Amino acid sequence: MRPEIESLIKEERNKHTASAASNENKTDITALTRRSFLKVSALATGGMCLGVTLPAAKSHGKTAAADFSPNAFIYLESNGNLMVKSGRCEMGQGISTALPSVVVDEMEANWDYVRVEQAEGDIDKYGSQATGGSASIRTQYIPMRKAGAAAKEMLIAAAAKVWPADPKDCYAENHFVIHKPTGKKLGYGELASIAATMPVPEEPTLKSSKDFKYIGSYLPRHDVGMVIQGKRTYGVDTIVPGMQYAAIVHCPVLDGKLKSLDKSEAMKVEGVTAVVEVDRMKVPFGSLGGVAVVANNSWSAQQGVDKLKIEWDRGANGSYDTDSYMQMLVDNVTQPAEKMAERGNVEGAFNKAAKTLSAVYTQGHLVHSPMEPNASVVHVQDDRCDVWASTQSPDDIQSVLSQFLGIDKKNVHVNVMIAGGGFGRKFKCDYVQEAAAISKAVGTPIKLIWTREEDTRTGYYHSNSAQRVEASLDEDGNVTGWLHRIAFPSINTLFTPGIERAPANAVADLESHPFGISNYRSESGKAPAHTRIGWYRAVYAIFYGFSHGVFADELAEQAGVDTVTMLNRIYDNNENKAQAEQVARSKAVLELAAKKSGFGKPLPKGEGLGIAVHYSFQTYVAMAVHVRMKGDDFEVVRVDSAVDCGQVLNKDGATAQQEGAVAMGISLSKYCEIKFKDGAVVTSNFHDYPVMRITDMPEVHVHFVESDASPTGLGEPGMAPFAPALSNALYQASGKRHRSLPIKA
Amino acid sequence: MSKSITVNGVKYPIDVPEDMPLLWFLRERLEFTGTKFGCGKGLCGACTVHVDGNATRSCVMPISAMAGREITTIEGLSENADHPLQKAWLEVGVPQCGYCQAGQIMNAAGLLNNNSSPSSEEIEAAMQGNICRCGTYQRIKKAVAMAADELAKEVS
Numbered sequence: 095m096r097p098e099i100e101s102l103i104k105e106e107r108n109k110h111t112a113s114a115a116s117n118e119n120k121t122d123i124t125a126l127t128r129r130s131f132l133k134v135s136a137l138a139t140g141g142m143c144l145g146v147t148l149p150a151a152k153s154h155g156k157t158a159a160a161d162f163s164p165n166a167f168i169y170l171e172s173n174g175n176l177m178v179k180s181g182r183c184e185m186g187q188g189i190s191t192a193l194p195s196v197v198v199d200e201m202e203a204n205w206d207y208v209r210v211e212q213a214e215g216d217i218d219k220y221g222s223q224a225t226g227g228s229a230s231i232r233t234q235y236i237p238m239r240k241a242g243a244a245a246k247e248m249l250i251a252a253a254a255k256v257w258p259a260d261p262k263d264c265y266a267e268n269h270f271v272i273h274k275p276t277g278k279k280l281g282y283g284e285l286a287s288i289a290a291t292m293p294v295p296e297e298p299t300l301k302s303s304k305d306f307k308y309i310g311s312y313l314p315r316h317d318v319g320m321v322i323q324g325k326r327t328y329g330v331d332t333i334v335p336g337m338q339y340a341a342i343v344h345c346p347v348l349d350g351k352l353k354s355l356d357k358s359e360a361m362k363v364e365g366v367t368a369v370v371e372v373d374r375m376k377v378p379f380g381s382l383g384g385v386a387v388v389a390n391n392s393w394s395a396q397q398g399v400d401k402l403k404i405e406w407d408r409g410a411n412g413s414y415d416t417d418s419y420m421q422m423l424v425d426n427v428t429q430p431a432e433k434m435a436e437r438g439n440v441e442g443a444f445n446k447a448a449k450t451l452s453a454v455y456t457q458g459h460l461v462h463s464p465m466e467p468n469a470s471v472v473h474v475q476d477d478r479c480d481v482w483a484s485t486q487s488p489d490d491i492q493s494v495l496s497q498f499l500g501i502d503k504k505n506v507h508v509n510v511m512i513a514g515g516g517f518g519r520k521f522k523c524d525y526v527q528e529a530a531a532i533s534k535a536v537g538t539p540i541k542l543i544w545t546r547e548e549d550t551r552t553g554y555y556h557s558n559s560a561q562r563v564e565a566s567l568d569e570d571g572n573v574t575g576w577l578h579r580i581a582f583p584s585i586n587t588l589f590t591p592g593i594e595r596a597p598a599n600a601v602a603d604l605e606s607h608p609f610g611i612s613n614y615r616s617e618s619g620k621a622p623a624h625t626r627i628g629w630y631r632a633v634y635a636i637f638y639g640f641s642h643g644v645f646a647d648e649l650a651e652q653a654g655v656d657t658v659t660m661l662n663r664i665y666d667n668n669e670n671k672a673q674a675e676q677v678a679r680s681k682a683v684l685e686l687a688a689k690k691s692g693f694g695k696p697l698p699k700g701e702g703l704g705i706a707v708h709y710s711f712q713t714y715v716a717m718a719v720h721v722r723m724k725g726d727d728f729e730v731v732r733v734d735s736a737v738d739c740g741q742v743l744n745k746d747g748a749t750a751q752q753e754g755a756v757a758m759g760i761s762l763s764k765y766c767e768i769k770f771k772d773g774a775v776v777t778s779n780f781h782d783y784p785v786m787r788i789t790d791m792p793e794v795h796v797h798f799v800e801s802d803a804s805p806t807g808l809g810e811p812g813m814a815p816f817a818p819a820l821s822n823a824l825y826q827a828s829g830k831r832h833r834s835l836p837i838k839a
Numbered sequence: 840m841s842k843s844i845t846v847n848g849v850k851y852p853i854d855v856p857e858d859m860p861l862l863w864f865l866r867e868r869l870e871f872t873g874t875k876f877g878c879g880k881g882l883c884g885a886c887t888v889h890v891d892g893n894a895t896r897s898c899v900m901p902i903s904a905m906a907g908r909e910i911t912t913i914e915g916l917s918e919n920a921d922h923p924l925q926k927a928w929l930e931v932g933v934p935q936c937g938y939c940q941a942g943q944i945m946n947a948a949g950l951l952n953n954n955s956s957p958s959s960e961e962i963e964a965a966m967q968g969n970i971c972r973c974g975t976y977q978r979i980k981k982a983v984a985m986a987a988d989e990l991a992k993e994v995s
């Protein structure tokens with residue numbers, strides 16, 4: 095920065111920036127013993143720290159190492175302030191509010207005293223922080239409750255010691271311990287240091303769900319106040335001293351190569367200091383390879399990139415064309431393919447059938463497009479590397495960078511910033527590794543911001559897919575056999591390049607589907623990958639939900655009944671006892687959605703009400719979608735979403751996730767498709783890769799099944815039933831059956 | 840004499856290349872990072888600020904055209920986060936990831952500057968340039984209407 099306005103800017107910034115003073119309480123974790131899942135220690139500043147060992151979450155095919163050191167921390171300071179620090183990454187899904195609320199409820203603490211802090215990325219300290227697969231709540235609910243309950247019991251024990259009194263005569267309420275016989279009170283802050291010396295209860299008593307105060311309530315996100323003042327800082331907002339800015343253009347084709355580079359014009363742009371070739375790093379989350387321009391501001395860097403003259407050698411994937419590839423996928427599901435799983439006798443059922451029915455469903459590639467494009471700040475020095483990044487997986491940043499830089503993982507320091515949307519994209523840290531490569535080359539900290547164009551063209555795309563479902567019906571309209579053939583390039587190709595077809599793990603959700611048809615077979619057709627394939631919010635549930643949901647509607651029509659009747663019939667015929675709970679809960683959400691939407695009611699011409707139900711990530715969601723035709727186009731008028739995710743932790747956050755799933759469902763049903771030609775993505779920004787806008791937003795009503803079953807995730811399951819329910823509604827409204835996503839009305 | 844620009848009430852000299860969009864001047868020169876980069880092409884609204892009270896896409900507005908203008912960013916919308924829109928946003932609990940929200944609020948504030956009692960169609964029409972990938976639109980509609988009601992009360 096130039097000196098003349100330096101002080102002016104600083105002064106202004108200070109007024110507008112939230113206090114940067116770190117309240118980090120240092121506590122000696124290594125001194126804690128390793129037996130219990132809870133460890134207590136005293137804070138140097140007075141107060142107590144309770145370390146909680148949370149089980150490693152299994153997410154998206156990766157299991158973290160078992161680890162018995164605490165990986166979430168509850169700090170109670172002597173002024174009563176309570177801080178909960180956990181390693182789960184926030185990206186808008188609300189986990190940084192939901193998890194602490196569980197602790198606070200059991201602890202009988204007051205939410206107003208609570209601060210929530212995002213832990214730095216440190217796999218040794220926090221265990222795996224990889225956040226995906228809607229797994230956070232599922233795995234951490236009980237341990238976090240127990241931690242809160244233990245803290246409460248320790249505070250009660252502390253008060254009993256001070257007074258002295260029998261702990262049985264004391265109870266906790268709203269940040270105080272109260273002595274019942276006398277009404278005497280002691281605040282949590284006053285008690286904190288003494289509580290730190292109390293034994294940790296091994297099996298603290300948990301509250302009954304009817305006494306919950308915060309769990310299941312409408313709790314506002316803890317950081318809304320920061321967001322509305324523009325003070326919430328994301329990875330892209332990081333500023334560190336001495337930082338330069340970079341922009342990048344990638345090789346447009348997977349495994350292509352740089353043939354020639356002329357950087358002379360780029361170097362002439364005012365502010366540009368360097369042009370850096372970034373090599374392809376052949377690990378799943380490494381750079382695709384490209385050329386970066388470094389400057390003293392992002393704009394100059396972007397201008398520099400535009401002025402680069404590059405020729406690429408497109409290589410073996412240079413002929414990838416999604417139109418012809420889709421034709422191949424359809425061909426490969428129309429003929430017998432490799433068997434994945436089987437039960438009963440499908441051919442027998444088909445031979446005896448009164449009727450058979452088949453249909454082919456397809457979907458194009460999707461890209462995540464979070465509003466915050468990929469960005470990070472990285473500073474590489476001789477023996478250490480510091481990272482500030484919006485990320486879903488600091489673990490992967492540590493391992494990829496340690497591999498890239500040849501330094502120990504523990505010297506890769508990851509500051510986890512809130513992500514401006516992730517949806518699965520920010521699980522992959524190619525953009526961080528690139529910033530490291532550039533920082534290493536030029537020697538300063540680098541802020542690399544991808545343009546929207548690069549974000550669109552250099553993705554880890556949701557698989558394009560074709561599915562053919564064939565089923566048999568008996569005289570009474572019962573489904574007796576089900577043959578499900580799929581072909582899509584699988585995520586496994588990231589980890590094992592060259593896999594020719596989606597393997598068994600990618601097809602497992604078909605076999606375990608709660609429809610549970612007795613005579614069943616799945617087959618996987620050939621589908622080699624020509625681009626990087628990656629998890630996209632809800633992953634397989636998007637297209638499996640679509641095929642099951644629409645096909646159920648088609649079967650209902652064949653059998654001459656409505657869709658709800660058909661679905662119930664299928665569930666009732668499921669003879670697998672192990673799926674009894676799944677069947678019951680699926681039916682319950684279906685009934686709730688049907689009831690709330692008025693399913694079956696007569697509608698004016700040109701309108702339709704479709705319904706679909708799907709079980710994914712251990713959560714059940716049924717959606718009823720009401721559409722109205724507008725000429726050839728349509729509008730979604732209203733959506734009723736019925737959800738069973740066990741005990742709801744935060745109704746506000748849970749509702750928001752459903753609203754968000756509907757919005758993303760509309761985007762992918764109506765607009766989104768990534769196409770490739772000559773190996774490269776043809777679209778670039780929101781003008782040619784549109785997503786839904788406010789004018790497309792329907793009224794969304796979310797209904798939760800009352801339940802105290804253990805809570806399951808919400809970030810993804812709402813995605814699956816929307817598209818099929820919409821397709822079914824359109825069939826009713828227009829008579830036209832839509833079996834391809836996005837739907838072209 | 841060098842040209843200058845007023846941002847949130849404070850005057851700054853313009854000392855960057857002429858064609859630099861206002862967005863990057865705000866974010867990287869003045870370090871007001873509340874205004875976000877989403878598309879860089881005027882397509883998403885994440886970068887919305889006020890230029891003389893009108894909602895403007897700062898990513899496509901060259902700094903040279905901003906000399907002598909008054910800019911308001913999210914950081915300067917109100918003294919104590921008490922603009923009716925900010926209060927409504929808090930009450931409705933609009934944000935998910937929050938990234939688009941500064942742009943949404945500034946755009947809505949621009950609307951209310953020009954039309955203090957918009958109909959729901961007018962709200963949708965005015966807000967359709969602002970993308971939210973998290974899908975907070977239903978709450979945005981509600982919060983803007985709530986703020987407009989609040990403003991109507993203040994006026995009457």
Ligand code: FES
Pocket residue numbers: 875876877878879880881882883884885886887896897898899
């Ligand atoms: S960043 Fe300016 S409109 Fe998208």
Ligand code: FES
Pocket residue numbers: 186465514515934935936937938939940970971972973974975
């Ligand atoms: S809140 Fe995440 S993009 Fe709008």
